[in-house]
Amino acid sequence: MNNQNENKALWSGRFASSPAEIMQQFSQSIDMDWRFYKHDIIGNKAQAKMLTHIGILTTQELEQILSAFDEIEKEIHDGTLIPKIALEDVHMNIEARLIEKLGPLGAKIHTGRSRNDQVATDYRLFMKDAILLIQEKMTALLKILIEKANADVDIIVPGFTHLQHAQPISLGHYWMAYFWKFNRDLKRFTSAYETTNFSPLGAGALAGSTLPIDREFTKNELNFAFITENSLDTVSDRDYLLEFLFAASTFALHTSRLCEDLIIWGTSEFNFIELPDAFCTGSSMMPNKKNPDALEIARGKTSGILSSLYDLMVNMKGLPLTYNRDLQEDKRPVFHSIETVNIILDVLTPLISEIQVKEEEVKKHLNKGFLLATDVAEYLVLKGVPFRDTHHIVGNLVQYCIRNNKDLENLTIEEWKNHHEIFDNDIFDILTPESAVDRRSTYGGTARSEVRRQIEKAKSLLK
Structure with missing residues (x-):
């Protein structure tokens, strides 16, 4: 030849x-x-x-x-x-x-075959393998989060809204928050796998074949669960890729938020945690620096995953049925996202497992921001005071403390009664972070008993 x-x-x-x-x-x-x-x-x-x-x-x-x-x-x-x-x-x-x-x-x-149904077959087989590997790595991440939650359930840290001190929480509760976020991501990847698990082989270029093609045979041979129903839809469909990219995008969002938290917690200003040396780097000029590079790079890489979803959506938005050569460009965003999700999981899982909590430093933050103010307001509610009144009373108490450089925990009973006669000595029973945490025992709350319930449920889900 x-x-x-x-x-x-x-x-x-x-x-x-x-x-x-x-x-x-x-x-x-x-x-x-x-x-x-x-x-x-x-x-x-x-x-x-x-x-x-x-x-x-x-x-x-x-x-x-x-x-x-x-x-x-x-x-x-x-x-x-x-x-x-x-x-x-x-x-x-x-x-x-x-x-x-x-x-x-x-x-x-x-x-009896076209490249149109051939590439769809190859792509779906490839995606099934790719999703299974990601699911395996995500399960490993979820296990690490359960381990961290279990180890840190008794550590009390400030919870934040607007990045301001809000209420005390169990650190185990924090780790479990990300368990549930990533667990939903795992479900989305599972859904993407199910959407992918349809055999397109035999759809032909767009209309099937005059030959007696046996699509059930190839479905079984290729270990697909189902056969696509419509040949026009089959060769034009990329929904399974969009669903994968959406799952990857929500994973990326959750990853970026977690990385941001950990970067902040590792600063000198917060000093909550010590990041493992193996996932940090130094400065070429300043010998004192320990930079959270792995977390920053992961946070940065998430933008590429988000862009990949829009890349494919924009590619698809104006295509007439059925196959168009534009669809050749469906691979770059997907492959990029697969590679990025995998490397993030390869880094994030061991990084989280090796984080050390600086408990004594964390305790210093529990005296900031009047973390127990809501507990005081709810104390008054239980005494029969309407909540909106309690909110105003406690707001005035906080102003009083700021003016007099005091904490709620240090007020005398006389000072309490000056703001409302209903305050009694039992107010002092609630003025500890541990009490504040454990009294929030509503389903899904931060009480340590509730965190342990979440951990047991999470373990059963992973089984």
Whole structure:
């Protein structure tokens, strides 16, 4: 076979000349879809078995084809099969190599199939594997968050609204907040997997085939749970990718918020935690610096995941049915997001596991911001005072403390009664962070008993 024929496109019969060299460069997708080669070979083998099942191929021909695909996969692994840009994509490169090996027999493999349903098959197989790996890594992250919550349930820290001291909480409650956020992300990835788990093979270019293609056979051969229902929808659909990117985006948002918290908590001003040296770097100029680079890079990388969702949405928004070449560009945002989610999980999980809490430093912050003001207001409510009145009374108390450089915990009973006669000595029973935490025992509250309930429920979910 001469070089001119080797580089000729398999669809070239309609054309009197080959595409311009710049067109070949412009239209190729091999730089992205070559990573589909394993899934393309799996799909090709299923196609060959189905063609044998319906009588297009003989058993002997099937054996030759399967053996040739094994050889092609080995050549790719060994680096001896190098894809040609002139052949555009992974599908044409592998099919061309099959034809080189088997001649006319190799040319039978594309019977009743289009690259439109072929790429959809490869992509869905690829995404199933990618999502399963992410689910595995997310489960590891969730386990670490449970471990941290269990270890830190008795540590009391300030909770914040508007980045201002608000109310005391169990640190275990904080870790469990992110457990539930990431657990929802895991569910979204699971939903994306379920949406992906439909076999598109046999939809053809857009309308199916006049041949007796057995889609149930290839569905079972490729281990899909379902078959797509409509051939037009099948080759134009990228919802499963959008659903994956949405799951990745909410994960990215949660990651960025967690990183921001931990960066703030590690500052000299807060000094709540010590970040592990293995995930920090120093300054090239200032020898005193310990920078939270891993957290900052993770926070920065999340923007790329968010952009990927909009990238594909904008690509899809004006496309008429069915397949359009625009969809060749659906891979870059998805592949980028897969890689980014994986590296973030690879870094974030061990980083969180090695964080050390500076309990004595944290305690200093429990005397700031009048964290127990709401407890005082609810104390008055239990005494029969309307809440809006209690809110005003306690607000005045806080003003009094600020003017006199005092804390609520240091007021005398006379000072309490000066603001309302209903205050009694039992007010002092509630003026500790531990009491404030444990009295918030409503379902989902920060009471340590509630945090332990959450931990047990989380453990049962992971099982």
